[in-house]
Each structure stands twice: as structure tokens, then as C-alpha cells.
Amino acid sequence: MASVTIKDVAERAGLSVATVSRALSGRGHVSEAARAQSEQAARELGYVASYNAASLASGRSKNVGMVVPWVNRWFFSTVIETASTVLAAEGYDLTLYYLGGGKRERDLVLCDFLLRKRIDGMLAVALELDDAERADLLRVGTPIVCIGGVIPGVSTVSIDDFAAARLATEHLVALGHRRIAHIGWEGAGDFALATTRQGGYADAVRAAGVEIVPDLIALGDFTTQDGYAAAKRLLADPRLRPTAISAASDELAIGAITAARDLGLDVPRDVSVVGIDGHDLGDVFGLTTVDQHVREQATQAATLLLRQLGQEPDTREPVHAEVAVELVVRSSTMAPRPPRSVTG
């Protein structure tokens, strides 16, 4: 592949390899003249440094790994796009480690791929790891920044999930709803209720003086399909039917809205729906939601990681950033209808 090396550039520029390296990488002092010559020669030859060689020699690979449990979900794909843009602007590649599939694939990533010394740092997105997996992850030894999903001792950018869900549910309460359902997912154990969206929902409901009705809580997976299925169940029986649904994500909420329509119910007249996310499709579905500013979270996380990579290893300290959320009211929520007897 007789590709052009730094040596070729040095010869053409009439400089030493070391000077060219310094000039092109910006590390170390070089005269303006040397810099200009190096850059011109590089341009003329179409030289681009081999990052593998540079990595080997310097220990920095200009590459960050991003570990994700999914790609095909709005939150994750949005984080990927945003972080990729931020990292690229600083010259960093982004290597994607998709944890999909089973335990085998997960272990392969955690115990092999991540250890190949190919990455300077890692962005861990909403990872749910058991203790052993967490230990594997930390063993990688590079700086880690988590987005949504906390690992003890690791820098994190996230929102207050509890507060977000409470905000969403309080909006329903303020409208007059009392029979409010929740569609969400299992927390990481009961103790976690104090920090989860389900917990925030429950808190808001109780604060309204209403008792929690277990039948109004549907826990499952994260997808629109799950939201659809859960809402179909919740809304099927007119006598049990909630007047509002607080969903733990916008995708669940969109599924719920679709289910309601398929049941011949009008949103928001027959049932109000609120989500959490700030999904791009919120407008199309008129979805009232708590915007968690995902792009902001991703930007902060990538920026934080970049900053940590620029620091000396021993001066790095775990940082916890919390991004504020914001209620966005659209047309999927309104006050509940007056009781039937009055309607007729």
C-alpha cells in the first residue's frame, strides 16, 4: 500500500521527521516557517498520519469508545449523533460497542473489545450492568463518563429521573386528574424507587392524596410497541380506565396514544398522555412531555470526557453533572372530562 509516511513529508519539507511530527501534531514548539513547510508538504503529498502508529508511540489513540445497549431507540441514536459530532470536532474517532444480544456478546465487549487499548476513554450510555460487569468495565482503565445511568465513582451526566417523572405526573394532577396510570420499566430493585421515574410518578400521585393502584402501573420494556400493548390493557375496560397516563418515555407515550386511538378514544379528551424525553416526534403527535435535553446531555458528556482526556490521569476527578428538565405542554393533555352523569 506504499502509503505516504511522515518520512516522505520530512524529506519534501527539508526537515527532520521529528520536526514535522511536532509541527503537524501541534505538540512542542516549532518555528512558524517549519510549520508552514510541514503543512504544505503534507498537503501536497496527501499525508494523513497513521493513528495506529501515533497511538503506539504516544499512548493516546484519539479514539473514544461508546458503549450502548441499543442503537435503534431515539435516546441512544440521538446521543450517538451528538457525541459523534462533538468528538469529531476535536479529531476523535468514535468506536461503537453495541451490547445487543445476549450475555455472550456483552462479555465479549466488556472483557475483550474494550481492553484492546484502542480507546482513550469511554462514553457509557444508560448501561444497566450487574456487579461483575461493572467491575469488567472499570478494569478497562480509561476515563469513563456515563450518560443516564450511574456507576459509583464514575463521572456522570444525567437528569433527575425521579424529579422528571414527578414533574410530568404533577402536570396531570394539576389538570385535575386523579386516576393516573404509569407505563414504565422495572427499576434496579425496590430501593431504587427513590431515584427512578416510577418513584417520581408514585410520589406525585401520593402527594395529590391518591393511593397507588398497582393495576394502574404497567412495567415492561422500553419500546413504542410495549407502550402500545400496555396502554391497550390499561384502557381496555371503561370502568377501570385511567383518565391519564404518565409514561416513562416518549416512545412509550407515543405507543399509548396510538393504542388509545385504536380503541376509539380521543387523546386528550378521553385520556391524557404525558411522556419524558423531548422526542423529535413530539410535535407530530402533539405530545406533552418533560424534555430531558438529550443533545445537551450528550454534548456535556462528550465535552467532559474530552476534558478528562486532556488532564493528567491523577488530577482527574469524577464529576456529576445534572441537566435540568423542562415541561413542554402540547395537545396530549387536558383536564379530565366531568363524570359521565353530568355529560348526558
Place this chain on the structure above:
Amino acid sequence: MASVTIKDVAERAGLSVATVSRALSGRGHVSEAARAQSEQAARELGYVASYNAASLASGRSKNVGMVVPWVNRWFFSTVIETASTVLAAEGYDLTLYYLGGGKRERDLVLCDFLLRKRIDGMLAVALELDDAERADLLRVGTPIVCIGGVIPGVSTVSIDDFAAARLATEHLVALGHRRIAHIGWEGAGDFALATTRQGGYADAVRAAGVEIVPDLIALGDFTTQDGYAAAKRLLADPRLRPTAISAASDELAIGAITAARDLGLDVPRDVSVVGIDGHDLGDVFGLTTVDQHVREQATQAATLLLRQLGQEPDTREPVHAEVAVELVVRSSTMAPRPPRSVTG
């Protein structure tokens, strides 16, 4: 970062570095005993080879680049997940090059990132490149496999877009529709009509003996939001209203269905909608679609790339694989209503 090197493994195994390298990489013949000792020593030490060093020495980096114009779209995120899984099973990392943003970012990827000699091969997903960009891409010099979107002289896995759209539209024609709208995107020029979805739509309409009505063709971007906006326009005027919409993608179709509902129209009673994709949400929206088997496309593309990487550079030949599409009929399409005069 006193990390464990192959030398440590060699010492522990009582073998030479060369033998351990051969044993662990599987290249070259090694006695069963040596292999076992190497593997055990490696395991005990938690040794994972530095892929940067291996790349430098061997010229193979066990990393493929994936160039995508978006991540946050069903087709792309699905391709990413699928290809990532296939590649990981063969020990390959996946580095993501997101072409989002403007010309600057695109050029950075094409003229810098991809040239860093970090990747053995490249998966190019539905890239729309101008001539200069295409030249940049080819200059990278690694094997390329395109998924959906053809580059002359480059291996490709795709569907027949023209046939897919014709199939979708023919379904509407067969149901009795004659006033059929199209929501899609601009082709790569007029000449491309023979190969595009818009072309397939037009062909099916004409084959039904119906003249193309330019006002029934809405060309724009790819998103659900665009489909929503386009359908709102198409369906706004009852007198001009089409009885069916053939959308160039499922996301556009889902937008169209949502728009119809917001206008108080029933799908499929008032307007039928068909898409192309096989989107995961097809079930939830009852969407009739032409399934393009995206996971199959991605698997074939990744597999093909892997095979090419295993071949000698001069024996590699461009391959063109076409994945068959399949009409999936759900509840978003039906025969058009009889004319109004009869209804009353």
C-alpha cells in the same frame, strides 16, 4: 499504565514472543502444547493484545469503518445494530463515521478520518455523494461495501427501489385506487427515475392507465415529520384529496397516517397508506408496507465485507447483491370508498 504485554505472556508460558503471537493469533503453525500454554498464560495474566501494535505490525487493524448520513433513523440504526453484531462475532470493531452536519464535517470524515489507516474496510450506508466526495471515498483504498445506494465499481447490497415502490403502488391499484399520491424524496437527478422509488410509483400509476398528477407528488426529506407535513397538505382539500398514499418509506407513511387522523380522516376507510421498509413499528400502526429486510441487507453487507477482507487484495471483485422485497399487508390499506353520491 504498566499493562501486560505479549512479552509477559511469553515469559510466563516459557515460550518465545513469536510463538505466543502465533498461538494467540492463530496464524502460523504451533504445537498444541504451545497453544495451550500460551492461552493459559494469557488468561491468567488477563492479556489482551494491543490492536494498535498489531495493526502497525501486520497492516490489519480488525476494525471497519461505517459511514452513515444519520443514526437517528430506523433504517440506519437498524443497519448499525445488525452490522455491529456480525462484525463483533468475527472480532472486528466498528468505528462510526457520522456524516451529519454540514459540508465541513463531511469533508473532515472523507479527507481525514477515513484516511487514518485505522480501518480495514468500510461499510457505506445509503450515501449520497457528489463526484468529488465519491473520489475522496475511493481514495481511502480499503474495500468498500455499500448498503442501499450505489457507487460505481463498488460492491453493493441493496434492493430494487424501483420495483419496491412499484409493488407498493400496485397493491393500491389492485385495491381499486386510481387517485394515488406519492410522498418521497428527490432522486439523484431526473435520469434516476428509472431506478428510484418515485419512478416505481409513477410506473405503477401509469400502468393502471392513470396520468401522473404532479400535485399528488410531494418530495421532501425523509422524516416522519416530513411525511406528516406532506400528507397534511395532500389531504387538506377534500376535492383534491387522493384516496391513497404511496410513501417512499415507513417513517413517511407513519407521518402520513398520523396526519390523516389529525384531519379527522380514518385510515384506511378515507385514505389508504402504504410504505416501504418493514419498520418495527409497522405492527403498532397497522401499516401495510413493502418489507425490504433491512437486517438481511446489513448482514449480507457485513458478511461480504468480511469475506473481501479475507481475500487477497487483487482477487477482490465488486459484488452486487440484491435482496428481495416482500409486500406485507396490514390494516392501513383497503379498497377506496364508493363515490360520495352513492354514499348518501
Place this chain on the structure above:
DNA sequence: CTGTTAGCGCATTCAC
């Protein structure tokens, strides 16, 4: 500020 020297960790010659 610049050139020379010495590896980074590994795969791969070539001998044996």
C-alpha cells in the same frame, strides 16, 4: 527551535 536516538507492542521474516 531542531535533529538524533530510542523505543511503543506486536507480526513477521529468516534461520535453526
Place this chain on the structure above:
DNA sequence: GTGAATGCGCTAACAG
């Protein structure tokens, strides 16, 4: 089948 030597392309010390 195995070991010793060489170099992948670059950066980092070290002198000058």
C-alpha cells in the same frame, strides 16, 4: 515447530 532479529510509523527524550 520454534526462537532471534527486524521493522511497521510515529512520538518522546535527549542533546545540540
